[in-house]
Amino acid sequence: MNDFINDFWPMLINVISLGGILGCALLLWKISKTKVTKSKDGTSGHVWDEDLKEMNNPLPVWWVRLFAITIVFSLVYLVLYPGLGSYEGQLGWTKNKQYDKEIAEANKALEPIYAKYAAMSIEDLSKNEDAKGIGQRLFLNNCAQCHGSDARGTRGFPNLTDRDWLYGGSPENIKETIIKGRMGVMPPMASLIGNDDEIKNVTHYVLSLSNNQHDAKRAELGKEKFTTVCAACHGTDGKGNQLIGAPNLSDSIWLHGAGEANIVKRIHEGKTNQMPQWQEKFSPEQIHVLTSYVWGMSNH
Ligand code: HEC
Ligand code: HEC
Structure with a gap:
């Protein structure tokens, strides 16, 4: 592959590289012809x-030979490998091919180990210390930047160590989440609820579901709107719906912040939240190990 946008740069590189080598060769030749007068x-x-004298000896033979060898080496190298502008080299070596080869070799070495893991159930695998170690490394390298290195999450990124699940906590659910990713969508809802006062009433009803501090009168007034508007996704009892990732509003676990102000904001703005998909990055066996690691965090 040629990354250069025009011919000038490869030519310049050729001139500098070959000119440098030629220059060295000429210098060596010139020196070997020069008689040392002493x-x-x-x-x-x-x-x-007073007494420091400058000696005048010819270059040592070993040094001259080494010099000649480096010149020959560099020319052979430039014929075999892609060092000259856009010339690809006789060996066809590229860094991408090298990388793919090393990955393939590493995967081959791991194949028997992963094959053993793939045959085990998620439950058994989560107790296997070696598999846990692999799962943890995969998690730290790929998941921790969002879910935290302890997997306890932060605002907007769910805690994976508790038993509260947006999309379900069975091995199958977790595996599906990792393979396909998830997209939680709550549209802005304010226009369906009405004025600020009515939004506040619904908010107090939501707070009452988890026994958080609330105004009982307002909660009573907000209940009907919740049932007609919010229940479609969050359920009449507010316990959520794992098919669409609508959170349980009755458990005092808040993905996007607790308290009245956050709930009012949610009703006004809605929320779209995405978990990326991983099926292209990992093999099915790696996803199996990762699933057992995640499942194990809340089941031991
Ligand atoms: C770019 C950030 C990001 C990365 C990286 C990420 N996730 Fe997520 N993950 C999320 C978000 C955001 C959600 C919540 C989605 C929602 O609210 O609908 C989520 C949800 C999940 C869930 C579902 C939790 C539940 O309660 O149902 C699991 C399981 C999960 N992630 C595991 C992983 C694993 C394993 C990895 C690494 C392979 C990973 N995540 C990498 C952002 C990320
Ligand atoms: C179309 C489905 C849908 C409707 C209707 C809906 N929601 Fe949601 N809601 C969701 C989803 C999905 C999320 C999670 C977004 C995410 O993935 O982070 C959510 C999140 C929330 C949260 C944040 C929960 C947390 O843990 O921080 C609150 C609060 C909330 N909704 C309240 C409401 C209220 C009140 C209504 C009615 C006015 C409502 N929702 C209507 C789908 C819906």
């Missing part, structure tokens, strides 16, 4: 600091 005592005649 005085009788083998010095150039220069004397410093």
Whole structure:
């Protein structure tokens, strides 16, 4: 593949590389032809600091040979490997091919281990210390930036160590979440509820579902709107719906912040929240190990 946008840069690289090597070769040739003239005592005649004399010897033979070898080496290298502008090299080596080869070798070495894990149930695998270690490394490298290295999450990113699940906590649910990713969508709802006062009433009804501090009168007034508007996704009892990732509003676990102000904001703004999909990055066996690691965090 050629990354250059025009011919000027590859030409410049060729001129500098080959010119440099040629220059070195010429210098070597010139030096080998030059006779070393010295005085009788083998010095150039220069004397410093009273008695420091400059010797004048020819280059050592080993040094000249080494110099010649480096020149030959660099020319052979430039024929075999892609070092000259857009020339691809006789061996067809590229860093991508090298990377793919190393990955393939590593995967081959891991194949028997993963094959053993793939045959085990999620439950059994989650007790296997080696599999846990692999699962943890996969998690730290790929998931921790969002869910935290302890997997306890943060605002907007769910805690994976508790038993509260947006999309279900069975091995099958978790595996599906990892393979396909998830997209939680709550549209803005304010226009369906009415004015600020009515929004506040619904908010107090939501607070009452989890026994959080609320105004009982307002909650009573907000109940009907909740049932007609919010229950479609969050359920009449507010316990949520794992098919669409609508959170349980009755458990005092808040993905997007607790309290009246956050709930009012949610009704006004809605929320779209995405868990990326991983089926392209991981093999099915790796996802199996990762699933057992995640499942194990809340089931032991
Ligand atoms: C870019 C951020 C990001 C990364 C990286 C990420 N996730 Fe998520 N994950 C999320 C978000 C956001 C959600 C919640 C989606 C929602 O609210 O609908 C989520 C949800 C989940 C859930 C569902 C939780 C539940 O309560 O049902 C699981 C399981 C999960 N992630 C596991 C993982 C694993 C395993 C990895 C690493 C392979 C990972 N996540 C990487 C952002 C991320
Ligand atoms: C179309 C389905 C849908 C409707 C209707 C809906 N919601 Fe939601 N709601 C969701 C989803 C999905 C989420 C989670 C978004 C995410 O993935 O982070 C959510 C999140 C929330 C949250 C944040 C929960 C937390 O843990 O922080 C609150 C509060 C909430 N909804 C209240 C309401 C109220 C009140 C109504 C009615 C006015 C309502 N929702 C109507 C789907 C819905």
